[in-house]
Amino acid sequence: MELISAITNRSNMLQAYQRVCRNKGAPGVDGMTTDELKSYLQTHWQPIKQQLLEGSYQPQPVRKVEIPKPGGGIRMLGIPCVIDRLIQQAMHQVLSDQFEPMFSPHSYGFRPSKSAAQAVHQARDYMESGKRWVVDIDMAKFFDRVNHDLLMSRIARVIKDRTVLKLIRRYLQAGIMENGIVTARTEGTPQGGPLSPLLSNVLLHELDMELTKRGHSFCRYADDCNIYVGSERAAHRVLASTTKFLEQHLKLKVNRDKSAADRPWKRCFLGYTVCNRRYNIRLRVADKSVKRFKDNIKALLRMARGWSIRKTVNELTPKLRGWINYFHHADVKGVFNELDGWLRRHLRKILWRQWKRGRTRKRMLMRLGINEKRAMLSTTNGRGPWWNAGTSHMNQAVPKKLFDRLGLVSLMDSYHQLKYNL
Known part of the structure; x- marks a missing residue:
């Protein structure tokens, strides 16, 4: 069976339809949503399928969306x-089945049965084996710079x-x-499109093969590549040679300001860093990741000022669970x-603000178990919401067990459940 026939095969298209509908996503330039896709296909699929089989199908333009990158700058998305x-x-x-068998075991991004966690653990294993220097390669605007002719020649192989x-x-x-x-x-x-991650792996497979040929220990997750070596001298040599390969052979641009030959515990890889304690390498959440988490939570809480505390907790839940699952x-x-x-x-601060007036704050504190005299002193202390949120009267009135009853996910409790399978 020709590949185009396998792609348009009914069972393959049904699987793709279910995946696209499950992922939802924003509409493209035509404004159609995933909810409208089924009815559209019922009337238009046969002519589209015929165009695909004949090779006459013309994709529509993608919708440009710019989003801020966590470390500063702008990331451009193209929404099909x-x-x-x-x-x-x-x-x-269909194409993934063609390329997967040839991909490197040290490529972890956007692949079945591969994950960022596996990449981070592999990096730690390299360090434990004595490779205490890392070559951190930063490819400048990789997805925007891929050379079409070069990529197509690699695909055609x-x-x-x-x-x-x-x-x-x-x-x-x-x-x-x-x-x-x-x-x-x-x-x-x-x-922004489902095909982009696979195509990026096809092009960067060339880098994987070159690093393997040179005998390097490396981990690559999409365009994020770290190479582990045993000495500072080797690190600088590998940084120079790898930069030359990427720029001359793959026509990509290496960001020299962000790329470095350094100690691994001074760098961040996929949100993690490491600490070196008496030759025992431990994974740690990078400071940048903690800051990003706090910024995201604060952004959500700014939106939550008019919400009930229960709704706020419900909105926090998927963010907290995602963070735990990634960093545990x-x-x-x-x-x-x-x-x-x-x-x-922060949640106690929201409650303090929502109570607004002194009389309301006194009444709510008393309702939550604070005696009248202490409640009166607490509401007349002249301090702001953040200060009051950290005091003993709010900690006693709104303890952890109250948040547990509301369904607030505790990072530490969830970590223990994951670690010990409770």
Whole structure:
């Protein structure tokens, strides 16, 4: 069976449809949502399928969206229309089977049965084996700089179906719409479509093979690549040679300001860092990750000023669970305890603000078990909400067990459940 036939096969398309609908996502330039996709396909799928089989299908432009990057700067996303997300997902499912067998075991991003946690553990194993220097490669605007001809030549080494190759190139060259104006695209594979992560791995597989050929110990997660070596001299040599390979052979740009040959405990990899305690390497949550977590929580809590405390807790739950599931591999006791207390104090601050008047605050404190004299002194202390949120009267009135009853996820309690399978 030709690959294009496998891509448009009913069972493959149904699997892709279910995946796209489950992921939801924002509409593209045509404004169609995933909820409208089923009815659209019922009337339009047959002619679209015929165009795909004949090689005449033309993807629509992607919608340009710019989002702030955690470390500063802007990340550009290209949001495809829902129908193009469906086709790309169907292509990804078939093409992934073609490329997966050749990919390096040290490539961890956007692959089945691979994860960021595995990459971080592998990095720690390298350090425990004595490789205490890291070459941290930062590729500048990788997804915006991919050379189309270079990428297509690498894809064509594996994919021989000309119809599929033509369709991939059309997706690469689909224009970008911003403010109603479509701009042609001559390079890059913008993040936002299901096919982009696979294509990035195809191109960077060349880097993986080069590092393997040179005998290097490395971990790569998409465009985030760390190489572990035994000495400072080797680290600087590898940084120079790898930069040369990426820029000359793959036509990519290395950010020299952010790339470095350094000690691993001075760098951040996938949100983690390490600490070196008497030759015992331990994973730790990077300070940048803690700051990013606090910034995200504070942004949500600013929106929550008119919400009930129960609604606020419900909105916090998925963020907290996601953070726990990602970082529970680290030595987190101290940071999780600190963040639990920090979050409860913020919620107490919200309550203090919501009570507003002194009489209301006195009444609520008394209702929550504070005696009248202490409640009166607490409401007339002249201090602000954050100060009061950290005092003994609010800690006693609104203790941890009250938040537990409301369903607030405790980072530390959840960590213990994951670690000890309670």
